[in-house]
Amino acid sequence: MNARRVAAAEGVILAAMQTRRTAAGIAVALESACLLQSPESTSELVALRAWVDSLETERHSTNEWVTDPAEALRVSRDRIAELEAAAAKVSALHAKFRDSNHCQYDGERWPCQTLQQIQRPGQMAEQRHLMDPLDHALEALAPHTPSTAGSAL
Incomplete structure (x- = not known):
């Protein structure tokens, strides 16, 4: 119930009754004040509210489906970032001698095999977003909640 609408209707009805109007006259006064609603618009409003409720339920179930x-x-x-940071540390150890075509860390011919293996995944990581364009959509839809995977209760 909307108290403001009830008070407005009460004022219109009281004014109509003071002029000794019949029930039909009171209804005309309410219609003139735009305080009546047709049965069709009432049923449409109920249907629209039900539709909104179903859409909200669907959104919640979709979010649950996308969360995992x-x-x-x-x-x-996170694991990729961790591994890339470790690779960067190892990569920093492997530098070329200034006066030789060899690695300072293991003495292999430059670029050493270790450095070649470390750099290959990093090049792929820069293009990660091109491999799976849907991962950004999944991330945006899921609620951001902290993981409880390793916590003890």
Whole structure:
């Protein structure tokens, strides 16, 4: 119930009754004040509210469906970042001698095999978004909640 609409209707009805109008006259006064609603618009409003409720339910179920893959994606990305940081540390150890065509760390011919193996995945990581364009959509749809995978209760 909307108190403001009830008070407005009350004022229109009271004014109509003071002029000794019949029930039909009171209804005309309410219609003139735009306070009446047709049965069709009432049923349409009820149907629209039901439709909105169903869309909200569907959105929640979609979010639940997307949460696990998005969380797995976040975990994978964290692991990739961790491995790339470790590769950068190892890569920093392998530098070329200034006066020789060899690696300072292991003495192999430059570029050494270790450095070649480390740099190859990094080149692929820069193009990661091109390999799976849907991962950004999954990440955007999922709620951002902290992982409870390793916590003890």
